[in-house]
Amino acid sequence: MIKRLLVLALLPLSAQASADFAQQWPLQLQQADAGAYRVPLDAAVYQAAHWRDLRDVRVIDADGTPVASTVYAATTPLGGAVRTAPLQWFALPAGSAAGDDDLSVVVQRDAGGKVVSIRNSVAPRADAGGPDPIWLIDLGEETGKLRRLLVDWSDTTATLDLGYRLEGSDDLRGWQVLDPQVRLVQLRNQGNELRSNSIKVESGLRYLRLVPLQRSGAPQLLGLRGEFADAVEISDWQWQQLQAAAGGNGKDGYLYRLHGRFPVQRLDVVMPPNSAVSWTVSSRDQDRVRADDGEPAWQVLTSGWNAWNLSEAGKQQRSPPLETSGIVDDRQWRLQAEPGAIPAAAPVLRLGYRPGSIVFLAQGRAPYLLVAGSADEGKAQAALDPMLAALRARNGAQWQPAAASLGAMAQRAGDAAYQPAPEPRDWKNIVLWVVLVLGALAVTGFALSLMRSSRDKSGT
Incomplete structure (x- = not known):
């Protein structure tokens, strides 16, 4: 019996079945x-x-x-042959970029969205001592193809080291920071030249603007050119449409659940006709938990995002999707409307990704x-x-x-x-204890056998 128990204890009990897939x-x-x-x-x-x-x-x-x-x-x-072409650009007063401004009130566009003129525009370079202007760029039909901005100064011998903030928009209302600081450098020393007049662009937004980080110092701008690559899309954008959970409202937030680990990079909101709401969008997941209450922590992806839906002459016009700053693969999402702008019905949240x-x-x-x-x-x-x-x-x-x-x-x-795999057991300690217990039982049995043998001898 003891031998049989010992053999069972020493079996490879730690063998685990390999995990399967759903x-x-x-x-x-x-x-x-x-x-x-x-x-x-x-x-x-x-x-x-x-x-x-x-x-x-x-x-x-x-x-x-x-x-x-x-x-x-x-x-x-896949990119085609790179080509260079001049860009349509305008100079704006430096104060027009303060805060979350709405340039649509100073920019005149045609029916296709092309910028045709700007009210209160300034010269390509302000007067001596004046602030450097903002440069507004309308990509038009080239939207999504721009890979690099090239800045051409009228004075190629000027010494300069300038900083700009690159921003992008689809509607001239809400602006996203694409690069908080880009440097434009033009230096000469003993016949050597250091020049950096290009800005990398990674965005599909139509309108760009370069906001100066210094008050003055920029020479006169000769023009802006773009390097374009006529991209051939390998995979189209796919969308997941989410309905709000029951019980949500615009004040406390509409809640949505995404079933899957989708690499979300675009947001869209489908609202009732003739409505406009500014939203705060947040997401969270179970692996991002606060220490105080154990609940997953919300991370704000964007705030003040204005989405609208206009029905005019039987045609629906909606605000364009919003690009996220990176891939978001959270499962829980929340929309919070600004006070006083709650829509008549819960909106549909659309999440875009490229597979x-x-x-x-x-x-x-x-x-x-x-x-x-x-x-x-x-x-x-x-x-x-x-x-x-x-x-x-x-x-x-x-x-x-x-x-x-x-x-x-x-x-x-x-x-x-x-289901998570069970915590692995420390079979070495278990086997050691089993061996010790069995050894103790063997010693006890041997002692009892000796005592019984002694009684038998003394009785005879």
């Missing part, structure tokens, strides 16, 4: 003999994912063994499955970046892995995959 998709390969494949992710994959970094989105072979794979964010649009992809290597046996959804922390994803960079350098920047697509989704482990 959902699975068969992968359809467009090229059977490719070594690497790229699979676009659809909304169902983001809905199934548990972790922010999508570490639980993997590819497995026919034997259930994970293969080398890495999840990538939305691919940057990413997963790249995997054809290891093991086909067919392959994409799996997603697991509370298990899993292993680090494969480091495929060096290999892909080398292949693009060898085969051209436009090279991509072979295409693959998702088949019909099927349930794998379901909701059970989202």
